[in-house]
Amino acid sequence: MSTWADWDHIVKIDPDKSLVAGETFEDVAATGTDAIEIGGTTGMTEEKMARVVEACGAHDIPVYIEPSNPASVVHSNRHDGYLIPVVMNAGDVTWITGAHKEWIRIDDDIDWSRTFTEAYIVMNPEASVASYTQANCDLDADEVAAYAEAAEHLLGQEIVYVEYSGMLGDPEKVAAADEILDDATLFYGGGIHDYDSARQMATHADTIVVGDLVHDEGVDAVRETVEGARDATAATPPSE
Numbered sequence: 001m002s003t004w005a006d007w008d009h010i011v012k013i014d015p016d017k018s019l020v021a022g023e024t025f026e027d028v029a030a031t032g033t034d035a036i037e038i039g040g041t042t043g044m045t046e047e048k049m050a051r052v053v054e055a056c057g058a059h060d061i062p063v064y065i066e067p068s069n070p071a072s073v074v075h076s077n078r079h080d081g082y083l084i085p086v087v088m089n090a091g092d093v094t095w096i097t098g099a100h101k102e103w104i105r106i107d108d109d110i111d112w113s114r115t116f117t118e119a120y121i122v123m124n125p126e127a128s129v130a131s132y133t134q135a136n137c138d139l140d141a142d143e144v145a146a147y148a149e150a151a152e153h154l155l156g157q158e159i160v161y162v163e164y165s166g167m168l169g170d171p172e173k174v175a176a177a178d179e180i181l182d183d184a185t186l187f188y189g190g191g192i193h194d195y196d197s198a199r200q201m202a203t204h205a206d207t208i209v210v211g212d213l214v215h216d217e218g219v220d221a222v223r224e225t226v227e228g229a230r231d232a233t234a235a236t237p238p239s240e
């Protein structure tokens, strides 16, 4: 059951960042987003992750954790599972299979029925995740498409994630990934901050991910991006 196939919109909560004063995870769940993904790069610790899992898990919305290292994996039945990144264009193999091998070696509680991967293509050289993974972000559209095709058809990935974290990306590069993919779901995240940017990126990606906005502007702004994602989906003919 690939639940993300139905998702237009995800809110990504960074456990190292706070919500806007007076706002709660219930407010986040009430924005109309399809799922909450809990993940960040810097400052990821198990207790920070656990605290957010507990708070988000209380509401009727899918909650997945996206660990940035083996130490931030939290096993709990308060979330629906794990979305483990594999960074296609990482400069350090740690972020392709190395950290994954270590995690599997030390963690005896992995539930593979609830554990899935996201094939990341990191595109913003200024993002923490780019330096963290030493990603080669200087890719043109046909290279992005080739990584997307490799993820789906060579590595059997169900999710391809074009990651511009912190900046609004090049829609042509997102479109190139969208056009090449057959059944894999295309996530796009990075710089979505209003109805128009949400609608624009959701025209190319199956699912858009909104992160910084929820921490910087709050749930009213996030709700606008849900609208944009929904309207893009409504305007897009169902793929044959």
Ligand SMILES: CC(C)=CCC/C(C)=C/CC/C(C)=C/CC/C(C)=C/COP(=O)(O)OP(=O)(O)O
Pocket (backbone or CB within 6 Å): 014, 039, 040, 041, 042, 066, 067, 068, 069, 070, 073, 084, 085, 086, 087, 094, 095, 096, 099, 100, 101, 103, 120, 127, 128, 129, 130, 132, 133, 163, 165, 166
């Ligand atoms: C194998 C296990 C359990 C973990 C390793 C998983 C991998 C490969 C992590 C690589 C880094 C990564 C893709 C992390 C996901 C979370 C993410 C992309 C956060 C975005 O962080 P930024 O927006 O760059 O940084 P800020 O926190 O400064 O906003």
Ligand SMILES: O=P(O)(O)OC[C@@H](O)CO
Pocket (backbone or CB within 6 Å): 012, 163, 164, 165, 166, 167, 188, 189, 190, 191, 192, 209, 210, 211, 212, 213
């Ligand atoms: O924080 P933003 O720029 O919205 O990016 C969302 C997500 O792709 C980050 O991993």
Ligand SMILES: [Mg+2]
Pocket (backbone or CB within 6 Å): 165, 166, 211, 212
């Ligand atoms: Mg960020």
